[in-house]
Amino acid sequence: MNQHFISIKVDREERPDIDTLYMKAVQIMSGRGGWPLNAVCLPDGRPVWGGTYFRKDEWIETLQQLQHLYENNPAKMVEYAEKLHQGIESLNLIDPKPAVDFNINILEPLVQKWARSFDDEFGGLARAPKFMMPSNYKFLLRYGFQTQNKEILDFVNLTLTKMAYGGLFDTVDGGFSRYSVDLKWHVPHFEKMLYDNGQLVSLYADAYKLTQNPLYKEVIEKTLNFVSKELLTQEGGFYSALDADSLTINQHLEEGAFYVWKKEELQSLLKTDFDLFSDVFNINEFGYWEEQNYVLIQKESLEDIAQKNNISVKSLAQKKTSWEKLLYQEREKRSKPRLDDKCLTSWNAMMLKGFVDAYKALGDEKYLNIALQNATFISNFLWKEEGNLHRNFKNGKSTINAFLEDYAHSIQAFIALYQATFNEKWLTDAKQLADYCLEHFFDEHQGFFAFSSDLDEALISKNYETEDNVIPASNS
Incomplete structure (x- = not known):
C-alpha cells in the first residue's frame, strides 16, 4: 500500500460527505455497498475502483493489478474514472416536478x-x-x-x-x-x-x-x-x-x-x-x-x-x-x-431533542436541565463567532466545518427547547442557523440544500441528501 499509494483512513462519522461520495461510486461499480468501504482514486480524487471487505491476499493482488494498469495504460484508467464520475454526477440530478397539491x-x-x-x-x-x-x-x-x-x-x-x-x-x-x-x-x-x-x-x-x-x-x-x-x-x-x-x-x-x-x-x-x-x-x-x-x-x-x-x-x-x-x-x-469519545453536533442535537421531548411527556425537570446544559455546550463549543457550526468536539477542541445535517438537527432541537421554555434565545438561535444555511448551503438552481457548505473545499461531486435513512435526510 505504501509503495504505490497514499493511504488515507477516514472516519465516516466525522466526514459523512466523503463516505457518501465513495459509497455512490462503489454502488455503481458493484451494485451494492457497505462497510468497511475501500476506494482507490486518481490524484484528483476521482475513484477508479472500490469495494467493501477483502481478504489480505485478494487485497494485495488487486492493488498490484491497479498499479500495473496505472503505469502501463493510464489513459484507460482516466477514461474509466471519467465515466464513473459522470455516473456519480447523474445520481445528483433531481428532475424538477410540476407543482403538487400536497394534502393528507x-x-x-x-x-x-x-x-x-x-x-x-x-x-x-x-x-x-x-x-x-x-x-x-x-x-x-x-x-x-x-x-x-x-x-x-x-x-x-x-x-x-x-x-x-x-x-x-x-x-x-x-x-x-x-x-x-x-x-x-x-x-x-x-x-x-x-x-x-x-x-x-x-x-x-x-x-x-x-x-x-x-x-x-x-x-x-x-x-x-x-x-x-x-x-x-x-x-x-x-x-x-x-x-x-x-x-x-x-x-x-x-x-x-x-x-x-x-x-x-x-x-x-x-x-x-x-x-x-x-x-x-x-x-x-x-x-x-x-x-x-x-x-x-x-x-x-x-x-x-x-x-x-x-x-x-x-x-x-x-x-x-x-x-x-x-x-x-x-x-x-x-x-x-x-x-x-468524540462529540458530533447533529447526534448531540438529536439527543438534546430527546431530553426535551421526554420532559414534555413526563414533566421531569432534570431532563429539561440536561437539555439546557447540552444546548449551552453546542452554543459555546461548537458554534463559532463567524456564524458556522463545527462538526466534532474532542479533547477540548472543535474541528471540521459542519454539514447540513448538523444545522438541521440543531435548528430542530433549539425550536423544541423554545417550545418547552418560551425562552426566545433558542428561537433566535434557530433562526440564525437557518439564515446561515440559506446563505451557505441552499442551491437555487436545484431547489435543494447541498450537504456541504460553499465555504468548504469542493469534492469531485456535490451531494444533495434527499433520502431518509436511520437518520432523516438533512433536506427533510
Missing part, C-alpha cells in the same frame, strides 16, 4: 403499499436485519392518530412494545443497540449509538403522550439514565457510542460479551427466583443465542406472565426491578465496552 389524501395509498411489508407478529418490517428507523414510526404514529386509523396505531404500538421487549433494548441498564440480526428484535449488533437513542426517546415520548403505556415510560427513563451516566461529558456534551465488543474473562474481545448471560450464572444469582425469571426473560430456546449464551428477551406482557404464575402484576413488576438491579451490579464487574 396522497399519503393513504403510500401507507397502504407500505403496510404490505409490515411484520404483524413482531412489528417493524418483515425482514432481517431489523433497523429501528425511528422517523418512520414517528410518521406512522402521527398519521394513525390524525386519520384515526386503528390498524396503523396498533402496528406502531406492537413495534414499540416488541422493540422494548427484545434484546435490542438493554432492560438491565437502558439504551438501544443499533439493530437486530433477526426478526424478533432479539440478538442485536451490540453497539449503542447516540443518534439511535436520541431519536427513539423522542418516539417513545410521543407514544407515551398518546397511550400512557407504562412500558414506554420505563423505556424513556432507563434510556435517559443510561445516556446521563455513560455518555454525558463534563462540558455538557454527549459522547457518540459504546462499542459492541468488550473483553471476556479470557481477555478476548468479543461482540456482546458484556451483555450476555449463561444459564448457570443466572441460576446462581437468582436462586429460587430463577424459574420465574426464566419465564419473564426466556432462558429457553426462544432466548438462546449461541455458545451457551442467552440474550434477555421478553415474549409476553407482565400481566399475562403474572396470571400464568398466579402472582399479582405489582409483585412481578417489583421482582423484575430487583432482578435487573442484581444483574446490573453483577454486570458492572465485567470489562465494559469501549467508548467512542
Whole structure:
C-alpha cells in the first residue's frame, strides 16, 4: 500500500460527505455497498475502483493489478474514472416536478403499499436485519392518530412494545443497540449509538403522550439514565457510542460479551427466583443465542406472565426491578465496552431533542436541565463567532466545518427547547442557523440544500441528501 499509494483512513462519522461520495461510486461499480468501504482514486480524487471487505491476499493482488494498469495504460484508467464520475454526477440530478397539491389524501395509498411489508407478529418490517428507523414510526404514529386509523396505531404500538421487549433494548441498564440480526428484535449488533437513542426517546415520548403505556415510560427513563451516566461529558456534551465488543474473562474481545448471560450464572444469582425469571426473560430456546449464551428477551406482557404464575402484576413488576438491579451490579464487574469519545453536533442535537421531548411527556425537570446544559455546550463549543457550526468536539477542541445535517438537527432541537421554555434565545438561535444555511448551503438552481457548505473545499461531486435513512435526510 505504501509503495504505490497514499493511504488515507477516514472516519465516516466525522466526514459523512466523503463516505457518501465513495459509497455512490462503489454502488455503481458493484451494485451494492457497505462497510468497511475501500476506494482507490486518481490524484484528483476521482475513484477508479472500490469495494467493501477483502481478504489480505485478494487485497494485495488487486492493488498490484491497479498499479500495473496505472503505469502501463493510464489513459484507460482516466477514461474509466471519467465515466464513473459522470455516473456519480447523474445520481445528483433531481428532475424538477410540476407543482403538487400536497394534502393528507396522497399519503393513504403510500401507507397502504407500505403496510404490505409490515411484520404483524413482531412489528417493524418483515425482514432481517431489523433497523429501528425511528422517523418512520414517528410518521406512522402521527398519521394513525390524525386519520384515526386503528390498524396503523396498533402496528406502531406492537413495534414499540416488541422493540422494548427484545434484546435490542438493554432492560438491565437502558439504551438501544443499533439493530437486530433477526426478526424478533432479539440478538442485536451490540453497539449503542447516540443518534439511535436520541431519536427513539423522542418516539417513545410521543407514544407515551398518546397511550400512557407504562412500558414506554420505563423505556424513556432507563434510556435517559443510561445516556446521563455513560455518555454525558463534563462540558455538557454527549459522547457518540459504546462499542459492541468488550473483553471476556479470557481477555478476548468479543461482540456482546458484556451483555450476555449463561444459564448457570443466572441460576446462581437468582436462586429460587430463577424459574420465574426464566419465564419473564426466556432462558429457553426462544432466548438462546449461541455458545451457551442467552440474550434477555421478553415474549409476553407482565400481566399475562403474572396470571400464568398466579402472582399479582405489582409483585412481578417489583421482582423484575430487583432482578435487573442484581444483574446490573453483577454486570458492572465485567470489562465494559469501549467508548467512542468524540462529540458530533447533529447526534448531540438529536439527543438534546430527546431530553426535551421526554420532559414534555413526563414533566421531569432534570431532563429539561440536561437539555439546557447540552444546548449551552453546542452554543459555546461548537458554534463559532463567524456564524458556522463545527462538526466534532474532542479533547477540548472543535474541528471540521459542519454539514447540513448538523444545522438541521440543531435548528430542530433549539425550536423544541423554545417550545418547552418560551425562552426566545433558542428561537433566535434557530433562526440564525437557518439564515446561515440559506446563505451557505441552499442551491437555487436545484431547489435543494447541498450537504456541504460553499465555504468548504469542493469534492469531485456535490451531494444533495434527499433520502431518509436511520437518520432523516438533512433536506427533510
